[in-house]
């Protein structure tokens with residue numbers, strides 16, 4: 121059993137408006153037999169209130185200040201104290 | 214004997230001009246019988262070329278993005294991978 | 307690049323003396339600026355400070371493009387326009403303000419909407435493009451036109467209390483489509499008319515955009531290729547994000563691009579190329 | 590605070606509509622802006638963009654202080670002034686540019702040098718002070734006058750390709766002297782005339798300074814008290830530093846202050862209150 125993992129979740133660029141405008145969230149993933157990837161973060165914490173779907177166009181996913189594309193996307197194995205950001209692209213000028 | 218310690222030294226705001234304009238420096242402090250404080254960083258690496266003195270007015274010393282005043286100033290015990298910044302105050306407008 | 311100036315005049319030396327002192331610019335950098343042309347797409351909250359600082363710094367030629375007219379609700383952020391310019395074309399108002407600041411800059415106002423028909427022909431005449439637009443279809447259009455004509459694209463955006471900046475299609479880095487292959491659903495897009503914006507946020511982002519344009523124009527390199535700078539004005543925090551590299555499968559800049567000419571971007575995005583009414587009526 | 594406006598006019602609602610939409614501002618925040626007065630010390634590279642965005646946002650009263658005249662070498666960064674304003678007092682040139690943008694802002698130009706004789710009387714008339722000056726004696730003078738009259742001081746500076754910003758004497762945080770009890774040796778101080786500056790760097794810092802002024806003026810709090818924001822334009826990097834708290838032994842704001850009235854700051858610093866000639870001739 122892996123120990124539980126604390127994740128710092130952030131939303132920005134308007135994505136926070138799906139979460140009552142709260143930008144910073146602390147999430148603890150319970151101990152699990154398998155290491156947890158981003159998929160399980162989605163499943164446990166984001167899709168349950170139906171607001172987020174995978175690879176939603178116009179949203180960048182950032183893992184510790186890097187584009188998740190550089191980090192293995194959904195296969196990335198979450199580690200304790202990771203910082204995960206979901207940021208909406210802005211278009212205004 | 215403590216192991217040797219790698220420090221990231223930065224200069225900014227014009228203080229880098231005392232070091233040929235080089236802003237980023239990597240410094241390795243040799244193994245020593247005593248833990249190394251900021252004083253020994255001064256003595257070993259900054260005063261040897263005569264350009265820096267303690268508490269020079271108009272220069273802020275930052276330890277890991279905090280004012281050194283918050284960190285014990287000269288008594289701060291350097292740790293491996295610390296980031297130490299010497300920044301000149303700017304006055305132009 | 308523009309031909310022409312091979313040396314600085316005495317007046318240039320006086321005018322630019324404070325920046326000629328900089329080892330990062332110097333006389334050669336200043337001459338490089340004077341030989342560079344920049345197309346500013348949108349003379350609004352981002353385009354105003356951008357054009358102001360590019361002109362002040364001595365860029366050679368500035369194309370100022372906007373189809374819109376100055377309104378009272380623009381003045382809280384579009385600082386090149388004054389109260390007396392209400393009703394005037396923004397491109398013309400911006401051009402005359404810029405000329406007051408630096409008459410040695412060649413200033414070309416375009417009172418028109420960038421479209422698939424005119425974009426390539428316009429962009430081909432410039433060295434660098436600054437995207438200061440306010441809607442999704444124009445962002446894809448500018449991107450594709452820059453990829454097709456091989457121009458670096460310095461792109462900024464602002465909304466509410468946030469801003470973003472990236473340099474696309476620059477030194478082998480990604481383009482806008484590499485990051486955003488599929489446009490966002492129109493109902494998820496908020497613009498400044500809907501969501502509001504604090505005027506000084508596009509002010510900060512437009513100045514930042516000018517800085518990156520000036521680095522490229524002077525012959526240094528931008529540090530914002532393959533990087534996203536995010537600004538949150540509420541907590542006064544900037545953050546730099548490492549982005550993915552150019553994508554082999556990108557429809558615009560990939561190995562087998564499907565975008566070989568410009569498209570109907572309003573249809574592609576399902577929204578109109580304006581920030582005024584949000585959704586395209588599909589008849 | 591200024592008295593007067595208790596409601597927004599229809600014209601105000603149109604003009605500020607895009608920022609009234611923001612929950613961080615709203616009607617109450619806008620009314621707070623209209624009741625706030627800000628003294629801008631220095632109408633140069635920082636003061637120009639600062640005054641521009643404060644006026645655009647609808648600050649109530651703007652004091653614009655500068656003793657100097659517009660020169661050609663200012664125009665690469667002091668973007669409120671135009672070529673035609675050369676030789677004119679900067680305070681007047683800035684005031685007329687600001688009035689073109691927003692005639693509803695009360696604008697008071699002061700063509701004078703801030704001095705120990707006039708500083709308190711001036712600063713007492715304003716709610717917030719923005720230090721946009723260019724020399725060390727003026728920075729100490731402004732600080733001490735703000736401490737003595739209890740005003741928050743939003744202070745920015747720029748040189749070469751770098752900028753710094755801090756809010757002093759704000760909500761129990763440190764003052765300038767808490768950080769810099771002893772002035773720097775004059776021979777170690779570089780100013781823009783000597784060291785040069787890329788114009789858009791004070792542009793970015795002046796906009797940032799305007800943002801923090803607007804937060805305080807609208808009734809939100811600044812996030813830059815007891816914090817130093819450092820900007821390095823070369824690598825496009827911002828960094829926020831936690832500063833020491835207010836110092837019990839500070840000569841200005843400490844428990845037993847020795848600065849109980851304003852001093853001779855040129856003598857204290859050993860340099861003149863101008864960026865033009867660096868050292869004071871000690872006769």
Ligand SMILES: [Zn+2]
Pocket residue numbers: 480481482483484485552553556557558559560
């Ligand atoms: Zn691409």
Ligand SMILES: [Zn+2]
Pocket residue numbers: 763764765766767768835836839840841842843
């Ligand atoms: Zn103090």
